[in-house]
Amino acid sequence: MNKQKVINQLKDKYPGKTIIPLPDEMPLEILCEVDSSSGHPEYSVAVSIIDKSDLHYHKKSTETYKVLEGELDLFIDGIPHHLKSGESIVIKPYSYHYAVGNETWIECRSEPGWTVKDHLLVKEVTPKIPVMSH
Numbered sequence: 001m002n003k004q005k006v007i008n009q010l011k012d013k014y015p016g017k018t019i020i021p022l023p024d025e026m027p028l029e030i031l032c033e034v035d036s037s038s039g040h041p042e043y044s045v046a047v048s049i050i051d052k053s054d055l056h057y058h059k060k061s062t063e064t065y066k067v068l069e070g071e072l073d074l075f076i077d078g079i080p081h082h083l084k085s086g087e088s089i090v091i092k093p094y095s096y097h098y099a100v101g102n103e104t105w106i107e108c109r110s111e112p113g114w115t116v117k118d119h120l121l122v123k124e125v126t127p128k129i130p131v132m133s134h
Helices: 003-013
Strands: 018-022 029-035 044-052 062-069 071-076 079-084 088-091 097-111
Touching: 003 018, 003 029, 003 044, 062 071, 062 079, 071 088, 079 088
Parallel strands: none
Antiparallel strands: 018 029, 029 044, 044 097, 062 088, 062 097, 071 079, 071 097
16 A cells, blocks of 8 residues: 555545554555544544455444445455445444455444444454353
């Protein structure tokens, strides 16, 4: 991903908004808080440019991903979904998910609004339901 090019495009499209490269040095995802939850906790809107996001889930938030430019492979609980420009998908709470793109621009709407406390990284995939042994 061309970090500086993407950041400049975001600054042009969304002046004055917070831009966060993840990780900072060689980002695989750059996000821009277009409408943060600080003024209204019931929702937030971000634009994210994705090469690959980390596997994570949310306890509270339902997210809607809408592809703005490019194509996105989104994996929700291990199930692949291929999205093209203009298509969207809803991700429910407690769904493990990550995305793979090629400088793919998406809009992410979270309800309630996104918070750091509700963005839980998954280090290793474990069953969400206890497995009973005989």
